[in-house]
Amino acid sequence: MSRIKKNPPINLVLLVSIILLGAFLRLYKLDQIPNGFYVDEAVIGYNAQSILLTGKDEYGKIFPIFLRALETYIPALYTYLTAISISLFGMTIYSVRLLSAVSGIISIFLVFLVLRNINLFKSPLIPYIGAFLFAISPWSIFFSRGAFEANLALAIFTSSIYFFLLSDKNIKYLIPAAIILSISTYAYHAERLIAYIWLPGFLFLASRGRKLHFFLKREVIISVALFAILQIPQLALSTTPAFKLRAVNIFYQEAVEDQAGKTSNFLPSALSIPLAFTREFSSQFTSYFSPRNLFFNPDSDPQRSLPELSVFYPWMFIPYLIGLFLIATRRQEQNIKYVFLLALSAVIPAALTKDPFSSLRALVLILPMIIVIALGIDYLLKSRYKNIWLVCGALLIPISFILLWRSYFVFLPNEGARIWGYGLKQLAEQVQKHPNEKFVIEQTRTPPVYAQLAFFLKYPPEKFQQEINQDIKDNYYTSIFFDPHYIFGNVETRAIKWGTDTCKDLILVGDALAVSPAQAEEHGLEEIFEISDPMDEVVFRGFHTNPYTRCGKSP
Amino acid sequence: MLIQSLLLIFVLFSNFWIWRLLEYNALLGALIIVTSTLLYLLLKKNSKHYLYIFLPLFILVLFFQWQTTAKTSLSYLDKGELGTQEMRLRQYPLVSIQIRGKTTWIPLAHWFEGRKESITFFRIQKNFSEIIDPNLYFFANHPRERVGIKEFEKFSYVLLPFFVIGMVSILQRHMAKTIFFVLAIPIVLISLIGHKNSLGPFALFPFFVVSIAQGLKLALGKLQAISKVRTIQILLVSMFTLAIILVQLVAYVSY
Known part of the structure; x- marks a missing residue:
């Protein structure tokens, strides 16, 4: 481990190897697995081609801010960037999925940077281990291999988090952090809410109780102003269905009303509806931290999950629990507070939607989860039984690859073909x-x-x-x-x-x-x-x- | 001491789980109440006397957990699972290796989908995952209810934060012992015998009760730092909240 700390060439080789492995897992047979071409991907692909050739989307709208997609609207950034890959590689499935795959590969490096700058770990190996776990995690691989705007948004958001962490030491980094954060809201719906939770939350925590002094700093004012200015195009549409339709459609209003109906004989509606909402929200919120959903059960949406494999490998449950315990015991540390805030920001938007454990809408959660798991591994590597854990790790990595191969490369192309629009x-x-x-x-x-x-x-x-x-x-x-x-x-x-x-x-x-x-x-x-x-x-x-x-x- | 006892009594009797257990079998319910109380005392006083009384009673609870569970063989596959197995056996590519010019076929499909050991492993993993879900205990497994299983309310969801606070506190103080006796043994047992029990994984009930009570105690302790008037205000609001949430859950249960 000391060699890792002192030897830059070894560090570089290790990091490049991890990124190459991640790239292989994201690019290998990209156009063939998932087997098919989902309607959402096709909408992006066709609109990208349309914008490339005519400067207008399929409806003839010039450079829309929100792209009209079937019965809803999606942030248009992924589509605009896909126009570049279509111009380079033609109108193919590969071109449409490439941006997501590249976002996933870049995210590996960004996760490494975040882990290296968060100052939570004792072992210098941990940023590499964390980047490796991210590179091989089914959650990241799956969403990197389909044209998911959420994966582009994750890469942008993660880069903003990196700058936010840097800004804790040097406040001038707050400006790029806020700009990138604001851009992330043009990539995916969830980031539109995540950014509005993260930014004030971070500034509040970063002020460390000296609020007035901190908020009057030039960099803070400029950052908030730039964030707000970049939001204007979106906010100008805030009264239209394009801005709010998606959020309204996926909110669990019916479930809340149904639950409130059960208590209507006992409680007035002024109480029963907020109570029903509280229970629904709490249950959804908790489900995003449940080991059952994170390590054992796949997402219940077959189009957004792998057969027989959850978003992380089952064995990661052990370092996750240790990491959670360490988070709870070290909660007074500044960077632990940031991890808390990150997890909260990632989960709140997803917990407001009706799908149980939506791995897509909560994709940003992968970042705090990797930090928690890395904390657990850091603890194990410093324990008395370090060698035993290293042997376990050496055995578990090949097992993880076998599980990934079985679910992603054997079952998914067959069992998932129909749902992915095969034919x-x-x-x-x-x-x-x-x-x-x-x-x-x-x-x-x-x-x-x-x-x-x-x-x-x-x-x-x-x-x-x-x-x-x-x-x-x-x-x-x-x-x-x-x-x-x-x-x-x-x-x-x-x-x-x-x-x-x-x-x-x-x-x-x-x-x-x-x-x-x-x-x-x-x-x-x-x-x-x-x-x-x-x-x-x-x-x-x-x-x-x-x-x-x-x-x-x-x- | 009086407040702590009241807290324990509150947690013991303000949940739907214990009433379900008492309704099923008063003796079993009483046994779980006594075991939970003993665990609380054991963790509080760390006395061997309590341990000697607690252990046989806890083993009895484990026995009842085993006895009331609808056990199925870990390698048994029902009709639907057999269909899935057959479908998946056909999906694997043929894998072979060359050793000294001789082709050796590797039966990967059989290893992963056909062998009893693999089926058993995945079944244990499934059973394990079902009982470590906090939503099972605080939200009747909502929003991911299990197919074919009638979920029921256990603890009020408002107690979840106190459970987390209490559990962390207990684990900090009594890590190895607590985990082994009251957490790991029931989890291992239920992973092996299955989670199909109309009473739920009640062998974990003592740990939940004690953790929640400990969490509530710590939260109440924080109130000592503030004025009496504010403390009374907070307590009144908390009691009102707890009461209306209890009404809400009673309405759900009786619906």
Whole structure:
């Protein structure tokens, strides 16, 4: 360990090795695993292409602040940066996911910097171990390998935390910290709340009780002012659905009302509703620190989780508990207070949403969790049984890789294919194979597919913008109506109209249950293709209509 | 001493868990109340006399935990699990190594999904994870309720911070002994026999009661530093809060 402290070349080799390992885990088969292309990724990809070629999104809106995506809005930074990778590598799945992967790789280095500057550890190895744990953590790997804006936001937020920690020693670093923090709010929804908890919280803690003296410092005033100025474009839209729709949609209002309803016979609503909210919020909040959710059970959303693997490896539970205990006993230390604040900031936005343990919305929590686990490992490395723990670590690392391989590289490409939109690339190939035929794609039973098809068909964005409902462009941030009915090229996405569609010359496409064998026979449909997922389950079936025999039309 | 006793009595009887246990079997409930009280005294006085009385009673609690649990073999797979196993066995790639020009196939799929040892390991891990979730004890496992298990309220959620404070305090003072007897043994036992028990993991009840009582005691101790009027105000507000939360939880339980 002393060699680590004194020998810069060894330190550098160690750090570069960790980053290279992290890069491999994030880039290997990036376009193939997850197996498919999720609708949210396609929306980002197609809009990035649209912005690259026309300077407008799919609706024809010039450089929007919030991107209209299906029935909601997303911060647009990921999409703008993806335009760069699309211009370099073309319109491919790889290009759309690359930014997230690169964010994950950069985050490894940033986590190292944070751990090195937080001054909590005795062992000089800990920043390397922490960066390594982050590099191999299923939580970071999973969100680095899909086009998740949250992962870009995590990288930006982590870099701001690094500057915040530096500012504790030299206040001039507060200015870049506040600027970067403000930028992070343009990357992902959760950061919009996280930043507003973290910044005042940090300033309060950093003042160390000398509030007036601290808050009147030039750097503090400039930092807060710059943070606020950078927020103006977003805040200018604060009254529109674009700003608040996502938060309203995912808040657990129904659950609170339902719980309050149970107590309506005993308590007035002025008490029952706040109590129901308190219980719901507390339960959600606690669940983000529960070992069951962090180390054993995967996220309950199958699109945001790995089969049979949680966000951290099960063995990390031991250093986590030790770390929590140390956090509790060292709570008076300034940097421990920052870790507390970081955890609070990360969890509060997620705990206000209805999904139980949303690993996506609480992605920032990975940073304080790595610090806590690293604290536990630091303690073990300084204990009497150091050698035993080192042997355990040497055994647990390969086991972790095996668990990761099993869940990510064996199960996910098969079990997760359908949920990740597998089959739409193959469907686009079928559309390209039949350029003179019109496709009607059944849309009532599946998530919207227009974005994936437009992406894979490389449909010209300028044409798409013209063919779309023009009213949306005029009421871009206020009109929240979303209609999955799209017509572009030879594709139409909508419900099949059995009365009229079968009398036209069409190719009807639906999932396994959209067209039953009886319906196919009754309407004289001829199956022309079938697309199955890796589990051999039918994803799409294509049927040619037969209007000549069915409706007596001449060919 | 009077306040501490009142706190212990409050924690012992203000939760839904003990009433469920008493309703199921008054003797079992009484045994758990006595065991919890003894643990409190043991941690407070650190006397061997209490230890000698506590240990056999605690072993009896563990026995009841074992007896009331619907035990299934750790390697048993039901119909659904067998289907998943079969599906997963097919997903593994073929892995082989060359030794002196001879190909040796490595049955990774069988090792991870088929062997009884692997199934047992993952089952123990699952059982373990279920009982170390704080939401199980303070929120009836909300928001991640288990499938096929009727969750029930145990402790009031307002007591969770006091549990954390008390647990840290206890672990600081009696780390190895406490962990081994009242935390590790029940957790190991339940991990092995399973968590399917309509009464919950009640072998952990004494540790929870003692931790919460200790946390409340420490919180009350902080009040000594402030004026009497302020102390009375805080106590009145706290009692009101506790009372309405109790009403809230009673309403949930009886709904």
